[in-house]
Amino acid sequence: MEATGKPFLMHIGDLFWRNQVRAVMLTGLIERGRVHKGDSVEIVGFGGTALVAVEEIEASRRYVDEASAGMNVGLLIRGTAAGAVERGQVLAAPGSISGHTRFAADITLLSEEHGATEVRTGERLHFHFGTAVVAGDVTLTGGLDVLHPLHRGDVTIMLERPVPLEEGQSFALRHRGRAAGSGHVMHILN
Template sequence: MEEGPGEPFLMDIEDVFRRNQGRVVMLTGRIGRGRVRKGDEVAIVGFGGGAIVTVGDIEACRRYIDEASTGMNVGLLMRGVAAGAVERGQVLAAPGSISEHTRFAADIALLSEEHGAAEVRTGDRLQFHIRTAVVTGDVTLTRETDVLHPLHRGDVTITLERPVALEDGQSFAFRHLGRAAGSGVVTLVLG
């Protein structure tokens, strides 16, 4: 992904490590867009996060650097992050650039039966993989459709159990009955 001018920083949190008896936290992940510098303030978004924290140090390839940008896998060291305040599935972002939501409209496509898809009906509980977050949610089909069959696509509304960082146009995958079932794209964030 090319970095465009003025793109706000966004990084998916893949892992959380505690150092120095828990006083320092390293958040690792890949920067999806923008850039971050030592000393920048970033927001923790998703799962009811919302805290603003300051980047203490940036680690890449086992050395400290002053700045990191799109496509880099890094560790961001933060001081003063409360235990349990951050976890895999959340994102770090420029404050105010992205928000968390539990409800959205989407266009989904089911895999074939041979690849694990099963029929999807209103009320089915699916497991959604959005960025690095894994969260359960309920599906509501459009009124014209009673059931989606394998290899079909359709418009749905999804209500998640926990809020995650969402944007229009964001892709995701989902599992049904414990098996990979399909993928989708957020068409409209609802709430």
Template structure:
């Protein structure tokens, strides 16, 4: 199944208030699926919730009736306060993506020259998932005391805030303000109701 045939998902990059208290324009790239004027979308992650209709779609400064995977668009939503949405959330076809506060991942650390440092259980790292940036605490397996730069391993992460997560998703992380490594989500944990 190609990206256009899968359920709609768009990462929120920016939020613009068109008419105070009445219209909000959310911009970002459609990761997969299609959205049409009049479709309902669900706000997922970072405390967001709710299902709202798409009033209009804009691409390259013109109105269109439909947008699909890989397009950069603005979706106009009405009846939504500007502070109800933020960068890092996703818009998705209702019921297709959940917010989670934990995940397991296979990770690889960069070299020391590229900024990586040792990672131990209890370290707080800054995780970058799609457009979301969230702090999380790392737990290594019992038989692993430390991961050294350029090493690979498994880790469980408990996030400070719920974000939209899916298995197979790429993540990157920073340690003490420096790029430290990346990984792939192998399992999502602790779904937020």
């Protein structure tokens, strides 16, 4: 399940239950790596993990034996209860990524004209990681009281649900219902 040294990772964009075969088709863009029919993959995020086998791979309306980074695919899996998998989780090589709720980040706010407003410690923002959207509280670090539009700052973020995270991963953020900026995970804190 590796290509170019990076383990397989796909953000789950949508899912379709197939009652006639008691399975679920998980769709999304393969971010990195490669997956083969029959491979074991791990569902990670939102507080749960499950190891499942890829029974079929559908790409461009046909079944294939393998898929790699950059391909939009559907992966058919069995053995997952309804509600155990949802949009925003990831499929990954077993043990290659885990869910976290607390991390240090470097964020940059947009201009006021593009929707950003001041951000203060304790404010609740919405963070977008791949297909996951999770609310969280921000704490400004380095002696900052307020982060102004068009400025950059180091923060600590506490999410309400565990999300698959890696150092260097980028994310977007929304504040008061509007696009506010972007950031990068610097360190995982839990």
